[in-house]
Amino acid sequence: MTRTERLLIEPLAHDHAVGLVAALADDRVGAFIGGPDVTTVEALHDRIDRIARGPGPDWPTEHWHNWVARRAHDDAIVGRLEATTYGPTREAGEWAEVAYLFGPVFWGQGYAHEGMTWMLDHLHDALGVGEYWAAIHPDNARSIRLVERLGFERRDVPGRPMGSYDEPDLVFVRFAETA
Numbered sequence: 001m002t003r004t005e006r007l008l009i010e011p012l013a014h015d016h017a018v019g020l021v022a023a024l025a026d027d028r029v030g031a032f033i034g035g036p037d038v039t040t041v042e043a044l045h046d047r048i049d050r051i052a053r054g055p056g057p058d059w060p061t062e063h064w065h066n067w068v069a070r071r072a073h074d075d076a077i078v079g080r081l082e083a084t085t086y087g088p089t090r091e092a093g094e095w096a097e098v099a100y101l102f103g104p105v106f107w108g109q110g111y112a113h114e115g116m117t118w119m120l121d122h123l124h125d126a127l128g129v130g131e132y133w134a135a136i137h138p139d140n141a142r143s144i145r146l147v148e149r150l151g152f153e154r155r156d157v158p159g160r161p162m163g164s165y166d167e168p169d170l171v172f173v174r175f176a177e178t179a
């Protein structure tokens, strides 16, 4: 577990399912990502198990990393952070795709920014990643504002084979050296 100014960051686990459903089972969360992120605790348990198994031997250079963000002062789960890193090992990433989902009742307070700042630092410092990509639906204004505040720049096309990219997404990139 890691502490930021206002958040506790924990690796995603079964124990988080009830709090994550409470925070994220809201139509606004799924509006620009192809539908609801989670609907039931059972479905989320299945998803967490699937995530724990990872991408499998057919994708040896792809590695999944998932965390939950809690508000430190009351332990409320506010959202989750995810990154797929690409590199020879889990601890030696070259580039990453990042994503983030926070509960609407917690929007507008900088929690996603704080959590993402931690995740980008962690990807760099602990996992060696220096290049971060995000694919965002053009109408997802909050998400675009977030990545721009984090120092991402818009690109016309994905500069990497991004699994999270779908037409008509916009793509954004940040390089550790320039952030």
Ligand SMILES: CC(C)(COP(=O)(O)OP(=O)(O)OC[C@H]1O[C@@H](n2cnc3c(N)ncnc32)[C@H](O)[C@@H]1OP(=O)(O)O)[C@@H](O)C(=O)NCCC(=O)NCCS
Pocket: 028, 029, 030, 032, 033, 099, 100, 101, 102, 103, 106, 107, 108, 109, 110, 111, 112, 113, 114, 135, 136, 137, 140, 142, 143, 145, 146
């Ligand atoms: C994308 C998402 C995480 C953005 O959440 P958010 O709360 O707007 O993002 P931030 O944490 O950057 O908060 C920014 C807001 O907090 C305000 N704020 C308040 N205190 C702040 C602080 N200490 N630090 C930074 N911002 C602060 C900012 O002024 C800004 O306000 P604004 O919304 O009026 O511009 C959220 O909308 C979400 O989860 N959406 C659903 C899932 C999704 O679409 N994910 C992205 C897929 S690409």
